[in-house]
Amino acid sequence: MITRIPWQAAVWRPLRQRPGASVLAIIGIALGVALGLAIALINIQAVSDFSAGLRRLSGQADLTLTAPGQGFSEQWYVRLSMARDVAVATPEIRLQAQVLHPARKGMLPILGIDAFQAARMGQPLLPFHLHSPLALLTPDHIALSPAALTNLGLRVGDTLTLDADGQPRTLRIIGELPGVGSSEAFGVMDIAAVQWLWGRIGTLNQVDLRLDPGIPVAHFLARWQGHLPVGAVLQSPAQQGHVAADASRAYRVNLLVLSLVALFTGAFLVYSTLAMGVVRQRQQLALLRVLGLRRREVVLAVLLQGATLGLPGALLGLPLGVLAAWLALAHMGGDLGAGYFRATALHLQWHPGLLLIFFVAGLGAALTGALLPAWETSRAIPALALRAGSEEQAHQQHQHPWVGLLLLGLALAGSLAPAIHGIPYLAYGAVACLLFALLFLLAPLLRALTRLFPLPHAPVWRLALAQLRGAPGRAAQSLAAVVVAFSLVVAMAVMVGSFRDSVANWLTDILRADLYVQAGMNRDSLLPHGAAHQLCALPDVRACSPLRRVTLNLLPGHPPVTLLARGMNISDPERELQMLHAIKVGPQQPPPVWISEILAGISGWRTGQVIHLPLGGQERTVIIAGIYRDYAYQEGSVSIPIQQYRTWSGDDAVNGVALWLRPGTAIPAAIRKLRQTLPDGGQLLIATPKEIRSKSLQIFNQSFIATYALEAVAMVIGLLGVSSGFGAQTLMRRSEFAMLRHLGLRRRDLLTLLFAEGSVLSLLGIFIGGALGMAISIILIEVVNPQSFHWHMGFHPSWRLLLTLSAILWLASTATMVLAGRRAVRHTSAVLRDD
Numbered sequence: 001m002i003t004r005i006p007w008q009a010a011v012w013r014p015l016r017q018r019p020g021a022s023v024l025a026i027i028g029i030a031l032g033v034a035l036g037l038a039i040a041l042i043n044i045q046a047v048s049d050f051s052a053g054l055r056r057l058s059g060q061a062d063l064t065l066t067a068p069g070q071g072f073s074e075q076w077y078v079r080l081s082m083a084r085d086v087a088v089a090t091p092e093i094r095l096q097a098q099v100l101h102p103a104r105k106g107m108l109p110i111l112g113i114d115a116f117q118a119a120r121m122g123q124p125l126l127p128f129h130l131h132s133p134l135a136l137l138t139p140d141h142i143a144l145s146p147a148a149l150t151n152l153g154l155r156v157g158d159t160l161t162l163d164a165d166g167q168p169r170t171l172r173i174i175g176e177l178p179g180v181g182s183s184e185a186f187g188v189m190d191i192a193a194v195q196w197l198w199g200r201i202g203t204l205n206q207v208d209l210r211l212d213p214g215i216p217v218a219h220f221l222a223r224w225q226g227h228l229p230v231g232a233v234l235q236s237p238a239q240q241g242h243v244a245a246d247a248s249r250a251y252r253v254n255l256l257v258l259s260l261v262a263l264f265t266g267a268f269l270v271y272s273t274l275a276m277g278v279v280r281q282r283q284q285l286a287l288l289r290v291l292g293l294r295r296r297e298v299v300l301a302v303l304l305q306g307a308t309l310g311l312p313g314a315l316l317g318l319p320l321g322v323l324a325a326w327l328a329l330a331h332m333g334g335d336l337g338a339g340y341f342r343a344t345a346l347h348l349q350w351h352p353g354l355l356l357i358f359f360v361a362g363l364g365a366a367l368t369g370a371l372l373p374a375w376e377t378s379r380a381i382p383a384l385a386l387r388a389g390s391e392e393q394a395h396q397q398h399q400h401p402w403v404g405l406l407l408l409g410l411a412l413a414g415s416l417a418p419a420i421h422g423i424p425y426l427a428y429g430a431v432a433c434l435l436f437a438l439l440f441l442l443a444p445l446l447r448a449l450t451r452l453f454p455l456p457h458a459p460v461w462r463l464a465l466a467q468l469r470g471a472p473g474r475a476a477q478s479l480a481a482v483v484v485a486f487s488l489v490v491a492m493a494v495m496v497g498s499f500r501d502s503v504a505n506w507l508t509d510i511l512r513a514d515l516y517v518q519a520g521m522n523r524d525s526l527l528p529h530g531a532a533h534q535l536c537a538l539p540d541v542r543a544c545s546p547l548r549r550v551t552l553n554l555l556p557g558h559p560p561v562t563l564l565a566r567g568m569n570i571s572d573p574e575r576e577l578q579m580l581h582a583i584k585v586g587p588q589q590p591p592p593v594w595i596s597e598i599l600a601g602i603s604g605w606r607t608g609q610v611i612h613l614p615l616g617g618q619e620r621t622v623i624i625a626g627i628y629r630d631y632a633y634q635e636g637s638v639s640i641p642i643q644q645y646r647t648w649s650g651d652d653a654v655n656g657v658a659l660w661l662r663p664g665t666a667i668p669a670a671i672r673k674l675r676q677t678l679p680d681g682g683q684l685l686i687a688t689p690k691e692i693r694s695k696s697l698q699i700f701n702q703s704f705i706a707t708y709a710l711e712a713v714a715m716v717i718g719l720l721g722v723s724s725g726f727g728a729q730t731l732m733r734r735s736e737f738a739m740l741r742h743l744g745l746r747r748r749d750l751l752t753l754l755f756a757e758g759s760v761l762s763l764l765g766i767f768i769g770g771a772l773g774m775a776i777s778i779i780l781i782e783v784v785n786p787q788s789f790h791w792h793m794g795f796h797p798s799w800r801l802l803l804t805l806s807a808i809l810w811l812a813s814t815a816t817m818v819l820a821g822r823r824a825v826r827h828t829s830a831v832l833r834d835d
Contacts, residue, residue: 015305015308015309018273021273022273022309024269024273025266025269025270025273025309025313025366026309026312026313026316027313028262028265028266028269028270028313028481028717029263029266029267029269029270029309029310029313029314029317029362029365029366030266030312030313030314030316030317030320030362031262031266031317031320031713031716031717032260032262032263032264032265032266032267032313032317032362032365032717033263033313033314033316033317033318033320033321033358033359033361033362034316034317034318034320034321034324035259035260035262035263035321035324035709035710035713036256036259036260036262036263036321036358036361037317037318037321037322037324037325037354037355037358038259038321038322038324038325038328039255039256039259039325040256040259040354040357040358041321041322041325041351041354042325042328042329043255043256044351044354061090061121061123061208061209061210061237062209062210062211062217062220062236063208063209063211063217063220063221063234063235063236064206064207064208064209064234064235064236064237065080065206065207065208065209065228065229065232065233065234066205066206066232066233066235067205067206067229067231067232067233067553068205068231068550068551068552068553068560069205069231069550069551069552069560069563070203070550070649070651071093071200071203071204071205072203072204072205072229072230072231072232072617073202073203073204073229073617074091074202074203074204076204076207076229076232077089077091077204077207080207080209083224085211085212085215085220086209086210086211086212087210087211087212087213088117088120088121088209088210089117089207089208089209089210090113090114090117090118090120090121090123090207090208090209091113091114091117091191091204091206091207092111092112092113092191092204092205092206092207092208093110093111093112093191093194093195093198093200093203093204093205093206094109094110094111094112094205094206095109095110095112095194095198095200095205095524096108096109096110096523096524096525097109097110097162097163097164097187097198098162098163098520098525099152099160099161099162099163100161100162100163100168100683101152101160101161104152104153106151108148108152108162108185108186108187109185109186109187110142110162110186110187110188110189110194111125111186111187111188111189112188112189112190112191112192112193112194112195113125113188113189113190113191114190114191115136115137115190121208121210123208124177124178125177125188126143126177126188127143127174127175127176127177127178127188135174135175136174136175136188136189136190137190137192137193138174138190138193139190139192139193139196139197140169140170140171140172140193141171141172141174141189141190141193142160142171142172142173142174142187142188142189143173143174143175143176143177143187143188143189144160144173144176144177144186144187144188145176145177145184145185145186145187146176146177147184147185148185148186148187149173149176150185151185154173155173156173156174156175156176157172157173158172158173159171159172159173160172160173160187163519163520163525163683164197164198165197165198165199165526166519166525166526166527166528166529166531167528168683169197171189191204217236221234221235229617230614230617230618230619231552231553231614231615232553233553233556253423253788254784254788255707257428258492258707258710259710261488261492261710261714262710262713262714262717263361263362263365264365264432264435264484264488265481265484265485265488265714265717266313266362266365266366266369266717267365267366267368267369268369268435268480268481268484268485269369269481269717270306270309270310270365270366270369270370271369271370271372271373271439271480271481272477272478272480272481273309273369274302274305274306274309274369274370274373274374298374298377299374299375299377300374301374302370302373302374302377303367303370303371303374305370306366306367306369306370306371306374307363307366307367307370309366309370310362310363310364310365310366310367311363311366313362313366314358314359314360314361314362314363314366315359317358317362318355318358318359321358322355372439400440401440401441401444403437403440404437404438404439404440404441405437405441407433407434407436407437407440408433408434408437408441410429410430410433411430411431411433411434411437412430413426413430414426414427414429414430414433415427415430415779415782415783418787419787419788422787422788423787423788424783424784424787424788427779427783427784427787428784430779430783431491431776431779431780434772434775434776434779435484435487435488435772438480438483438484438487438768438772439480442476442479442480442483442768443472443473443475443476444472445768446468446472446475446476446479446764446768447469447472449764449767449768450465450468450469450472450760450764451469453465453760460745460749460752460753460756461756463753464753464756464757464760465756465760467753467757468757468760468761475761478761479761479764479765481717482762482765482769482809482813483765483768483769483772484769485714485715485717485769486715486765486766486769486770486773486805486809487768487769487770487772487773487776488714488773488776489711489714489715489773489805490769490770490772490773490774490776490777490802490805491773491774491776491777491780492707492710492711492714492777492780493711493773493797493798493801493802493805494773494774494777494781494795494797494798494802495777495780495781495785496704496707496708496711497796497797497798497801498777498781498793498794498795498796498797499700499785499793500697500700500701500704501794501796502631502793502794502796503631503696503697503700504693504697505794506578506629506631507689507692507693507696507697508689508693509578510576510577510578511689511692511693512575512689513545513658513659513660513689514659514660514661514665514667514670514688514689515658515659515661515667515670515671515674515686515687515688516656516657516658516659516686516687516688516689516692517535517656517657517658517659517674517684517685517686518655518656518684518685518686518687519654519655519656519684519685520683520685523549523562523655524549524655525655526653526654526655527653527654527655527656527657527684528678529652529653531654531678532544532546532654532657534677534678535657535659535674535677535678536657536659538673538674538677539662540661540662540665540670540673541659541660541661541662542660542661542662543659543660544567544657544658544659544660545566545567545568545576545657545658546566546567546642546654546656546657547564547565547566547567547642547654547655547656547657547658548564548565548642548645548651548653548654548655549562549563549564549565549655549656550562550563550565550651551563552613552614552615552638553614554599554603554611554613554614554638555602555603558602558635559635560635561599561633561635561636561637561638562633562635562636562637562638563613563615563637563638563640563645564637564638564639564640565639565640565641565642565644565645565646566639566640566641566642567641567642567658568639568641568642570585570592570641573594573625573626573628573639576639577594577626577628577629577630577639578628578629578630579594579626579627579628579629580597580626580627580628580629581607581626581627582594582607582625582626582627583607583608583625583626584625585623585625589623590610590621590622590623591620591622591623591640591644592622592623592624592625592626593611593613593622593623593624593625593638593639593640594624594625594626594627594628594638594639594640595624595626595627595628595636595637595638595639596627596628596629596630596633596636596637596638597627597628597629597630597790597791597792598630598633598634598635598636598637598789598790598791599635599636599637599638599790600627600636600790601786601790601791602635602636602790603636605624606624606627607624607625607626607627608623608624609623609624610622610623610624611623611624613638613640615645615648615649616648616649616650618648620648622640629791629792631791634789636790659674667688671686674686715805715808740753751818751822754817754818755814755817755818757817758813758814758815758816758817758818759810759813759814761813761817762809762810762813762814763810765809765813766806766809766810770802770806774797777795777797778795781793781795
């Protein structure tokens with residue numbers, strides 16, 4: 001069949017006649033492939049790097065017993081090491097330590113190990129080139145991974161000062177760890193030294209187990225599952241990796257879908273390019289039909305045009321995507337700043353299968369964009385198509401608004417459907433249905449909207465509006481890619497802006513103290529013993545609220561949840577929390593706790609429900625007294641009065657303190673007095689609510705860099721659509737302009753006509769695209785985010801940003817129409833003579 005198609009006349013020549021539009025369509029597909037491939041590569045790299053790190057550090061372990069927070073008694077290590085079917089057991093303590101150096105601030109993960117047992121387990125945690133085999137057993141010695149040495153700018157033999165349980169401790173670096181990933185930065189010490197320096201005597205938080213040969217892991221798990229420490233989890237290293245991957249899955253899927261927005265917009269750009277192209281070659285294709293070309297061969301010819309645009313676009317997008325992924329991993333990490341993975345993979349792995357998938361996706365997007373023009377062209381009646389001026393009549397014949405209405409109904413149904421395995425697939429489908437509905441409803445919308453405007457008295461403006469009223473189909477084809485791109489830009493801008501404003505409002509509501517004191521950058525850092533009492537007893541302090549932060553295993557197969565023990569009033573929890581739902585708890589009921597809406601969404605727990613918290617080695621029965629808003633803890637949080645926490649756990653440590661000052665107290669003077677009160681007060685992090693809010697929003701902006709980049713690319717593709725669609729539409733009307741010149745219009749009048757058409761058409765596109773974008777943003781805010789992340793946000797469009805984007809699009813549209821018109825109105829007499 002392909003041999004029957006005149007390749008030059010039906011496929012290649014139409015694209016060569018519009019090189020600018022063809023190149024822009026290729027660029028659109030390339031950008032879409034590049035963004036989608038980059039995000040997919042980053043996602044795979046982040047998960048595989050994290051899982052590989054777990055496998056490396058666990059050595060030959062079959063199972064790992066872990067407990068966050070306070071951990072468990074080291075007697076469990078003794079029990080497990082002597083248990084039946086256990087060949088080797090390795091005790092560990094894992095914690096985060098703050099680096100105390102003006103030029104090297106940050107957090108360093110510390111692993112406390114039993115060197116002899118780690119060697120038996122095959123863990124790569126023993127440094128080489130030691131001057132003594134027992135060097136690691138010395139309390140002030142530490143070995144660092146290559147990545148830690150590089151990040152800290154240190155060498156073997158240097159010293160390193162860390163914050164250990166509120167006290168500065170200087171350690172000597174005695175060696176470098178072999179067999180560790182290039183992105184894994186951590187330090188290794190003797191487990192007894194870590195227990196002593198960080199106040200963890202008698203406790204562990206991890207034990208690795210290697211079973212005897214031939215012992216099924218499942219059988220061992222079944223035997224021990226009901227006999228583990230309270231709050232501990234026994235699972236394989238692979239299961240640990242799956243838990244972390246599942247926790248970030250919704251974020252990674254959302255980011256991938258947003259990245260595919262560019263590819264989706266590129267498909268619409270191909271549609272606009274080919275739709276305008278087939279109108280231009282309408283008479284040529286009709287003549288070929290008369291000469292014997294069959295209908296399916298016409299369809300194939302237009303699809304080949306789409307493939308001709310998609311093939312180089314997809315090929316160009318592959319290296320661009322690999323480059324973008326490499327740059328993003330090097331500068332932002334595997335989670336692009338979202339905080340799901342600590343490690344940063346600097347070396348991108350090769351995934352040929354993924355490259356093939358996105359090559360096919362790029363080519364498929366181009367063919368999808370060509371499908372509707374191909375179908376419409378094949379249904380054209382040759383006798384009618386050969387007649388000049390029949391283009392708009394053909395547009396009207398192929399308009400099917402009922403299809404658009406059906407897609408709107410499907411979009412409504414998808415937006416009301418629940419998530420599938422925690423991912424809002426049907427909500428994404430609803431967004432796609434809205435965008436595809438645009439193809440079938442844009443021309444009727446343009447026809448209806450233009451009839452709302454009264455015809456102006458000025459002849460040129462009257463002619464411009466009459467042209468748009470009379471040819472809505474042609475205007476719709478030139479506007480489709482622009483409206484789609486602008487709607488997606490509006491949707492993402494409104495969603496991100498609403499989220500940012502919601503976070504800002506939440507911070508303003510909960511940061512009610514005058515000063516906040518934290519032990520360090522790490523959430524696990526502790527104030528020195530008695531420091532909280534000293535700070536609260538200062539004369540300038542009117543009231544204080546200490547905070548203790550620990551993590552608990554509450555949900556099977558889910559990462560640990562943060563427990564926040566606060567100095568809160570049971571009768572007035574809104575003093576500390578932004579409550580969404582609350583109930584009164586009677587004196588005969590269990591002690592109350594409050595959970596975040598994220599935890600409520602993940603667990604399905606509701607107010608009034610009785611749950612159990614693993615504290616102090618026991619399951620503590622509590623009742624959920626309320627649900628509060630909390631954007632800080634992505635895995636969920638539980639708040640409890642600190643007095644109740646201390647009674648159950650026996651833990652009087654404090655991570656931070658909120659201070660309310662007496663009236664008239666100067667903030668700078670109060671901060672100086674706070675630092676002078678404690679021996680190491682210079683290391684404390686002291687901030688006002690304004691500073692915390694500013695820093696938090698700065699972190700928010702960094703975590704949404706990828707989304708901002710996607711917005712920018714979608715806007716660029718929209719501008720490409722302006723140049724392609726509007727420019728093509730103008731050049732196709734050269735005969736019309738020649739006739740108008742013949743009837744007496746001056747060249748200046750024609751440019752004014754094009755300016756008027758461009759102004760009205762771009763304003764209509766901005767209006768329709770803005771309305772569509774608002775509808776999509778509501779789906780993102782009210783459906784996608786709650787189903788993906790279990791939080792809600794307000795609706796806060798940034799009108800200034802939207803007006804700026806609209807102005808840019810309007811200027812680009814009108815400028816394109818006028819600039820293309822300057823070419824189109826030249827040599828009008830020759831054009832008229834040819835006709």
